[in-house]
Amino acid sequence: MNDLFAQLAKRLATCPDSIILESADEQLTTRELDSSIQSFADSLRAADIKRLSLLAGNSPAWVIADLACQLADICLVPLPHFFSDTQLSHCIENAGIDAVLTDDPIRLSKITPGHVVPFECGEKYHMMLSSLSSVPQQELPAGTRKITFTSGSTGAPRGVCLNFAQQLCVAHALAEAIGIANPRHLCLLPLSTLLENIGGVYVPLLTNGSVIIPPDADTGLGGSASLNIPIMLQALVRLQPTSIILLPQMLVGLVAAIEDGWTPPTSLKFVAVGGGKVSTALIYLAHNAGLPVYEGYGLSETASVTCLNRPGCNLPGSAGKPLAHVTVQIEDNEVIVSGNTFLGYLDDQDNWYPRSVATGDLGHFDEQGFLYISGRKKCTSSKHCGLSAT
Known part of the structure; x- marks a missing residue:
């Protein structure tokens, strides 16, 4: 049992009727979430699935499927809806997927042939399970339980292999740094984005x-x-979250709305922003407008966040200080990360199990230990805060 399930078990024993997942039309208690995870996991085992791709929009079912794969020891491959059909086909073939759980079966049928597998658990959420027996299995680094595909500006998406422990290591470090007890997080970014998956769930x-x-x-x-x-603003006011994760252009929109008279919810305590370079001026504007905005740095190859500004340790313009679970060094002006590195790329077996990650980002530390990113050494799939600005 990993730490996530241990915490769920503790919560199930002490407050089984507490609300843990919310959507537009339902609220799931801890007891209901636990039951749904068990049912999903049993159904996936019965279908003899080893590698499951999840092609779906944000919903409680996305989270249930993710956790069910952990429970059933199945490798999960989240696929973003915003990938092109060509990119999705590449990911499915490259990862050797044997089934896809999707809320868009019509699109899936255009991408790859398959046949529907009975999956009663998904009916409530309009999810269909499609078996892809024609896709050959690819060898993976030992322990791979999630493959996240980068969406670099050049070339096909590249599969980054992670295990459960690497993801939870980041989650623990973020929880410690942010320091919010009983958070109420609103998922604004796709859950297929590693940062929203880890930081938001x-x-x-x-x-x-x-x-x-x-x-x-x-x-x-x-x-x-x-x-x-405008729809995003309405959601924030209606749902009153304590934390959200934004892309830079979303932050621009929030600041502009505040300048036009919109009042942000007082519930907000932590607004993470990533996915591209954020101007220092914009961060200061956000702070002056009352938004608790914090910028960070990371990439898929380190299971998302490695450095983060945070309450009591915030310097706008920097990427923050390294989190407790990693070591960040500068070698020949390049940012090198060790301590929680990925298992390897799908297409690069000769370099599996790296001890460190050369990010390709140029940077330096100031006297206080804050990291600054100054540019790129080369064009790679690395992303600021693990997201790609779109």
Whole structure:
């Protein structure tokens, strides 16, 4: 039993009827979540699935499927809706997927052939399980339980292999740094994004919190190029979260709305921003407007966040200080991370199990230990805070 399930078990024993997941039309108690995870896991085992791809929008079912895969010891491959059909086909073939759980079966049928497998657990959430017996299995680094595909600006997406412990290591470090007990997190970014998956789901579950997961249309983020600020503002006021994760353009929209007279919810205590370079001026504008905004740094190859500004340790313009679970050094002006490195890339077996990650980012530390990113040494798939700005 990993730490996440240990915490859920403790919560189930002490407050089984506490609300733990919320969506637009339902609230799940801890007891109901536990039962759903068990049912999903049993169904996945019965289907003899070893590698499951999840192609779905944000919903409680996404979280249930993720946790069920952990319980059933199945490798999960989250796929973003905003990937092109060509990118999705590449990911499915490259990872050797044997089944896909999706809320968009019509699109899936255009990408890869398959046949529907009975999966009663998914019916409530309009999820269909499709078996892909024609896809050959690919060898993976030992212990791989999640493959997250980067969406670099050049070339096909690249599979980054992670185990459960690496993801939970980041979640624990984030929970300690942020320091919010019983958080109420609103998922605004796709759960297929590693940062939202870890920071927006695992952190609240580890800290006795709750996760709010409206459908994408209710939060204003409908795709890689679709951002409806007014809808996002309505969601924030209606749902009163304590924490959110934003892309830079979302923060621009929030600050502009405040300047036009919108009042942010007083419930907000931590607003993480990543996915691209954020101007120092914008951070100061956000602070002056009353938004508790904090910038960080990380990449998929380190299971997301490695450095973070945080309450009581915040210097706008920097990427923050390294979190407790990693060591960050500068070698020849390049940022090198060790301590929680990925298992390897799918397509690079000769370099599996690296001891450190050369990020390709140029940077330096100031006298106080804050990291500054100054540019790129080369074009790679690394992303600021593990997200790709779109």
